[in-house]
Amino acid sequence: MKYKLTLAGALSAALLTAGPALAQEASPEVPANSVYIFNTLLFLIGGFLVMWMAAGFAMLEAGLVRTKNVAMQCTKNVALFSIAALMFYLVGYNLMYPGDDGWIVADVIGAIGAKSIDEVGGNDLATGYSSASDFFFQLMFCATTASIVSGTLAERIKLWPFLVFTVLLTGIIYPIEASWQWGGGWLSDMGFSDFAGSTLVHSAGGWAALAGALILGPRMGKYKDGRINPIPGSNLPLATLGTFILWLGWFGFNGGSQLAMGSLGDVTDVSRIFVNTNVAAAAGAVAALVLTQLLYGKVDLTMVLNGALAGLVSITAEPLMPSQFMAIVIGGIGGVIVVLAVPMLDKFKIDDVVGAIPVHLIAGIWGTIAVVLTNPGTSLGAQLTGIVAIGIFVFVVSGVVWGILKMTMGIRVSQEEEMLGLDSAELGMEAYPEFGKGSQFV
Amino acid sequence: MSPLRVIRTVTRKLGRQMKLVIAVIKPFKLEEVREALTAIGVQGLMVSEVKGYGRQSGHTEIYRGAEYVVNFVPKIKIEIVAPDDQVDRLVETIASTARTGKIGDGKIFVVNVEAAVRVRTDERNEDAL
Numbered sequence: 001m002k003y004k005l006t007l008a009g010a011l012s013a014a015l016l017t018a019g020p021a022l023a024q025e026a027s028p029e030v031p032a033n034s035v036y037i038f039n040t041l042l043f044l045i046g047g048f049l050v051m052w053m054a055a056g057f058a059m060l061e062a063g064l065v066r067t068k069n070v071a072m073q074c075t076k077n078v079a080l081f082s083i084a085a086l087m088f089y090l091v092g093y094n095l096m097y098p099g100d101d102g103w104i105v106a107d108v109i110g111a112i113g114a115k116s117i118d119e120v121g122g123n124d125l126a127t128g129y130s131s132a133s134d135f136f137f138q139l140m141f142c143a144t145t146a147s148i149v150s151g152t153l154a155e156r157i158k159l160w161p162f163l164v165f166t167v168l169l170t171g172i173i174y175p176i177e178a179s180w181q182w183g184g185g186w187l188s189d190m191g192f193s194d195f196a197g198s199t200l201v202h203s204a205g206g207w208a209a210l211a212g213a214l215i216l217g218p219r220m221g222k223y224k225d226g227r228i229n230p231i232p233g234s235n236l237p238l239a240t241l242g243t244f245i246l247w248l249g250w251f252g253f254n255g256g257s258q259l260a261m262g263s264l265g266d267v268t269d270v271s272r273i274f275v276n277t278n279v280a281a282a283a284g285a286v287a288a289l290v291l292t293q294l295l296y297g298k299v300d301l302t303m304v305l306n307g308a309l310a311g312l313v314s315i316t317a318e319p320l321m322p323s324q325f326m327a328i329v330i331g332g333i334g335g336v337i338v339v340l341a342v343p344m345l346d347k348f349k350i351d352d353v354v355g356a357i358p359v360h361l362i363a364g365i366w367g368t369i370a371v372v373l374t375n376p377g378t379s380l381g382a383q384l385t386g387i388v389a390i391g392i393f394v395f396v397v398s399g400v401v402w403g404i405l406k407m408t409m410g411i412r413v414s415q416e417e418e419m420l421g422l423d424s425a426e427l428g429m430e431a432y433p434e435f436g437k438g439s440q441f442v
Numbered sequence: 443m444s445p446l447r448v449i450r451t452v453t454r455k456l457g458r459q460m461k462l463v464i465a466v467i468k469p470f471k472l473e474e475v476r477e478a479l480t481a482i483g484v485q486g487l488m489v490s491e492v493k494g495y496g497r498q499s500g501h502t503e504i505y506r507g508a509e510y511v512v513n514f515v516p517k518i519k520i521e522i523v524a525p526d527d528q529v530d531r532l533v534e535t536i537a538s539t540a541r542t543g544k545i546g547d548g549k550i551f552v553v554n555v556e557a558a559v560r561v562r563t564d565e566r567n568e569d570a571l
Contacts (some may be wrong), residue, residue: 230505296504303506343507355506 046256286313
């Protein structure tokens with residue numbers, strides 16, 4: 001997407017300086033200044049909307065863990081977002097966007113170095129947007145990837161090893177795999193298409209989470225004597241609020257990924273993307289609503305929340321091309337996937353506290369494959385190549401990192417600490433000090 | 443005789459025993475029971491939230507596709523210390539007000555009370571109630 005934008009920006013600038021003859025034939029063009037301003041504006045607005053998704057993840061996770069672990073979950077979310085901001089500046093951005101000439105290994109590994117942004121009052125009109133706005137926007141996607149991992153591993157992971165993993169995920173793993181597509185690397189060269197990151201962000205986060213969950217192990221008491229024991233979340237209103245916040249932020253996530261708003265076509269595309277994004281979430285929620293009612297005789301709110309998010313993840317690979325009807329189909333299937341995948345993970349004794357693996361990894365794979373249904377310029381082969389390549393890379397590298405952390409620092413708290421709760425054990429505070437330990441059996 | 447037996451014998455002979463009435467009822471019945479008790483002259487009581495089960499054992503629920511058994515049902519426990527001669531009326535009032543006829547209505551127990559003190563004035567026994 002990025003290199004196309006530079007071309008468009010340069011083209012508009014060229015058209016405007018071409019002289020009156022050209023201008024008479026074309027309809028009134030947006031002046032280059034306005035193109036720059038609108039593009040930058042899209043990045044800034046999209047950027048802070050995706051930043052708001054960090055709050056969404058924090059509240060969703062805080063609501064789905066037990067009271068004794070809520071403060072820790074919040075700590076992890078604030079910390080990982082901040083680490084992402086630092087690492088993406090120090091290392092990540094240039095690794096992900098080395099430009100045409102900056103690759104250390106062409107199309108595979110980008111450049112090393114901290115990111116520099118525009119001068120005060122500067123404007124590089126030719127690029128079509130301020131580099132700071134582009135950095136700001138892309139940073140949020142890096143942070144989102146890290147957020148996904150914290151949900152799955154909740155309630156039994158030690159804080160600092162998790163943060164060490166986050167440093168590597170945000171500084172190296174995510175930037176490298178994302179460079180293969182958005183940085184103009186080998187995946188984009190061979191026709192892989194991932195508009196806003198179903199694979200690059202969501203599946204990648206899911207793979208890292210899966211690797212962690214396998215190495216970390218399930219929570220105490222979750223799988224006992226062949227039974228699957230539910231561990232209900234402590235605050236469903238928070239979880240619901242978190243989901244709505246994510247839903248809102250996703251308009252920036254998908255809408256901003258148009259990467260341009262300085263033309264009639266672009267801004268119309270952004271509006272299409274908003275509509276499709278929204279209806280896919282709705283379809284995912286309704287699918288989960290109906291399916292849980294049919295399967296269990298009662299609707300499960302946490303599944304409906306997951307369903308909406310799965311719908312969002314599913315449409316993320318191609319939110320522009322589908323009709324609203326197709327967006328409903330794509331999002332709805334995402335919702336169905338989640339309702340089926342959550343119990344399936346439990347059968348394999350993979351303990352995913354918030355359902356991040358079904359929502360982000362599995363729905364992300366579906367969304368990436370679904371691109372071929374609505375985007376004629378794509379092929380199933382290319383999509384599968386991207387899915388598999390990024391999957392193997394992220395899963396294996398994450399697995400190695402988790403393994404090393406487990407052998408050196410240890411990644412899991414002791415049994416006693418897990419019983420006591422991470423808030424007391426690692427933070428020395430309680431999220432709800434006046435409510436006591438409540439009705440927990442585990 | 444031990445001092446305790448002296449007290450018991452004396453108070454029994456005087457017919458001035460106090461009793462602790464412990465009533466476990468369904469939570470939504472609390473307001474109704476409280477009003478009924480006020481109507482018969484009860485001036486103070488203690489309420490706590492408890493969980494338990496009797497023959498109304500738990501039921502199963504499903505959370506994210508996994509079944510679990512809810513063994514403990516929330517109840518309200520009311521405790522009132524009253525003079526012996528008022529206890530029967532108390533028990534009858536609570537039972538008839540809290541009764542729904544459905545399983546899980548609760549239980550009432552009556553226990554002897556050795557002594558009572560009003561902290562503010564140091565009044566003892568019946569004067570403390």
